[in-house]
Amino acid sequence: MSIAERKERQKIELRTKILDAARTLFLEQGYEQTSIRNIADRIEYSPTTIYLYFKDKDDVFYALHQDGFALLRQFMRPLEHVSDPFERLKALSKVYTTFAMENTELYDLMFTMPAPMKALAEKEEWTEGDNAFNFLLQTVRECQSQGYFEGMDAEVLSYTVWSMVHGICSLEIRGRCVKVLSEATYENIVSKATAQVVEILDRMHTKR
Amino acid sequence: MSIAERKERQKIELRTKILDAARTLFLEQGYEQTSIRNIADRIEYSPTTIYLYFKDKDDVFYALHQDGFALLRQFMRPLEHVSDPFERLKALSKVYTTFAMENTELYDLMFTMPAPMKALAEKEEWTEGDNAFNFLLQTVRECQSQGYFEGMDAEVLSYTVWSMVHGICSLEIRGRCVKVLSEATYENIVSKATAQVVEILDRMHTKR
DNA sequence: TTATTTACTTAACGATGTAAAGTTAATTAA
DNA sequence: TTAATTAACTTTACATCGTTAAGTAAATAA
Numbered sequence: 506m507s508i509a510e511r512k513e514r515q516k517i518e519l520r521t522k523i524l525d526a527a528r529t530l531f532l533e534q535g536y537e538q539t540s541i542r543n544i545a546d547r548i549e550y551s552p553t554t555i556y557l558y559f560k561d562k563d564d565v566f567y568a569l570h571q572d573g574f575a576l577l578r579q580f581m582r583p584l585e586h587v588s589d590p591f592e593r594l595k596a597l598s599k600v601y602t603t604f605a606m607e608n609t610e611l612y613d614l615m616f617t618m619p620a621p622m623k624a625l626a627e628k629e630e631w632t633e634g635d636n637a638f639n640f641l642l643q644t645v646r647e648c649q650s651q652g653y654f655e656g657m658d659a660e661v662l663s664y665t666v667w668s669m670v671h672g673i674c675s676l677e678i679r680g681r682c683v684k685v686l687s688e689a690t691y692e693n694i695v696s697k698a699t700a701q702v703v704e705i706l707d708r709m710h711t712k713r
Numbered sequence: 714m715s716i717a718e719r720k721e722r723q724k725i726e727l728r729t730k731i732l733d734a735a736r737t738l739f740l741e742q743g744y745e746q747t748s749i750r751n752i753a754d755r756i757e758y759s760p761t762t763i764y765l766y767f768k769d770k771d772d773v774f775y776a777l778h779q780d781g782f783a784l785l786r787q788f789m790r791p792l793e794h795v796s797d798p799f800e801r802l803k804a805l806s807k808v809y810t811t812f813a814m815e816n817t818e819l820y821d822l823m824f825t826m827p828a829p830m831k832a833l834a835e836k837e838e839w840t841e842g843d844n845a846f847n848f849l850l851q852t853v854r855e856c857q858s859q860g861y862f863e864g865m866d867a868e869v870l871s872y873t874v875w876s877m878v879h880g881i882c883s884l885e886i887r888g889r890c891v892k893v894l895s896e897a898t899y900e901n902i903v904s905k906a907t908a909q910v911v912e913i914l915d916r917m918h919t920k921r
Numbered sequence: 922t923t924a925t926t927t928a929c930t931t932a933a934c935g936a937t938g939t940a941a942a943g944t945t946a947a948t949t950a951a
Numbered sequence: 952t953t954a955a956t957t958a959a960c961t962t963t964a965c966a967t968c969g970t971t972a973a974g975t976a977a978a979t980a981a
Contacts, residue, residue: 657909665909676879679827
């Protein structure tokens, strides 16, 4: 049975090679420059070989997209040791925008590009996305059990908080604010706006 | 000189025809299906004619993108008569998300697609974008002069508020939340989250 | 009447995603 | 040991894309 095992190993190896090449090209040259042919060139296989390992181009990017959520989860890991949920929530906002700014292309793929979504639509569940969101949701719930955000729906509030930080990163990454903000304000706008969100959370809470 | 005038008129007419066709295709079939060839087919001209009126494909979408901002400004028009700036700010949030949800493809083009930005980068100023943002900025400043948002930077706060509502619309339009929210929460999530933002603004304000 | 300009088209290039058919080597069955 | 089968990969091909360069025919100017 060792022969079959070797083959299995080799299949996984090539799949990984494809993904590595795709990731490198994607991070270096962006989505548009990452074609099936470019990926194939880089690993010295014919373009159509890739279709033996992935359904289509979107499926390749779906795999990278999944990696992104794993990495985001890594970023969030240290926060698990912050016991005060309100502090954790505020720290989470900062970690989130930091992740986005340090991995802009990847963030874009995770949250704004259409590519991986067609592939995701076919899957039934989405563990990686759930994991990240549930960490936020859990934190919000703990805040509420300590008297914060009284009378608000935890899930809706989580979505709203997520929207806030996502909006900050997304406007910046997609370059919609450069022409509209003053030069001084634009510098470091993401961290300024994140601090603003934190302050808004601080000011609004009604702790009993 | 009437002959030159007629020619001028005809040029504008064809330019408009191109844009109308592009808009129709874009709204009906999305960005990917809107090719130069498809646009040309629809108006019964050869594809290359379009290049006599627009620099490249991005330039066509830049024009549509501009139209979008004009339309958004239309949506905001009635708010000019709301004298209380804090009420105006809250109404603006709702108007913004309504605009986005009623014009999802256009909103996407305005705030997330890369296409129009390459063309925009070459322009020096961006009146349409400025107009919309300044309406928000002006409102925030008026709020402050009435004692709201004490000690906060108006421009940064405007960007943050914009981020909040943009984040809400963008996550929904790009379909990143369907798989992650419960069915009940997902229904009408945009208006729920917008209401949440309004409530957050309400709760945080420290009016003297 | 001839020359020039304007408005448009035809033809072509290099690139894309992907399907179908072909090939070669490894494995299994006889 | 040999023939048949399967697995892994490639070659070829198609339709489409954005865009450039060269051509054409009609309108205008000289």
